[in-house]
Amino acid sequence: MPELVQQLPDGPIDFIGDVHGELDALQRVLTHLGYRSDGSHAEGRHLVFLGDLVDRGPDSPAVALLVRQLVINRHASCILGNHEMNVLLGKHRTYNRWLGHREGISGPLEQAPQRMATDSERVKILDFFRTLPVVLEHDELRVVHACWDARAVEVLRRAGPDADVVSCLRVADDALRRATVVGASDPCAKANLNPIRRLLCGPEIPAFEGASRSTVRTPWWQTDHGDQRTCVFGHYCRVFLGEGPAAEIERREHPFGGMKRRWxxxxxxxxxxxxxxxxxxxxxLSGQDPALFQTRLAAFRWPETVLVDDLGHEIQPGTADAGFSL
Ligand SMILES: [Mn+2]
Incomplete structure (x- = not known):
């Protein structure tokens, strides 16, 4: 079992955001960043994957196994995302049917091709996910999939060297279920008070009227005071939103919705x-020209603090309050 909070290596790092089975985009980003096929880099750079390697995209097994190999070769580290956690919890969803089950919520994603894992791939991938920490840090950086929360990180630190993340999550869920005063009245109690769910999924509040779900994510980073280290995270799917009522609802629900620029x-x-x-x-699936795709896979380079996307664009991220749209 891994320690749930581990040290980042010193030296230059490239952080890769949620990959979600998009093998081709991942390979492009790695090439643009200058990594060789074995994951080594001429300047001795280290890769850190921010979790959510799998689900939705066409080849989750290949992405998980590639990252596993980079970690084995000691060229990369990887933290758990909520999607890896769902796999470890045995949750069956439409988006993770690559694991070999057929149940799940139906919808357009059913039509999207996903390569199925073979039996031996599935075993390797599950074993790999069980080795992943939740938090990485050193004196200058803190890294988590969704939300930095000092108290939750402290709970994980105290879990010690033999902690099992699945048991930790279940123990906290059970404790919350017994604390019915909180659990019965607050639909967000599990997400907010289970330390592992808080770090992997981020805090939530009850949704406003007309929202598409009962709870919505909140921008925890706006009140992230008290830790001077730079925090790198993923999870929040900063897509460009179109026009129309559906996009408007999504903009209101999205924790970056108030921000005016994406990068x-x-x-x-x-x-x-x-x-x-x-x-x-x-x-x-919509059949549009790939040249017009708006979604991106990106890396954040440290200490340069630039972003590099899967098209090879190098982008200097703007200040939080500048610009236009997600
Ligand atoms: Mn996520």
């Missing part, structure tokens, strides 16, 4: 490196 820091010291490739399956 920005989330706040002075926090940056979200998920630029929406979890939705590329939908762009592909």
């Amino acid at each position: 920005t820091w989330a706040s002075e010291r926090t940056i979200c490196v998920d630029f929406g490739i979890s939705r590329r399956w939908s762009e592909r």
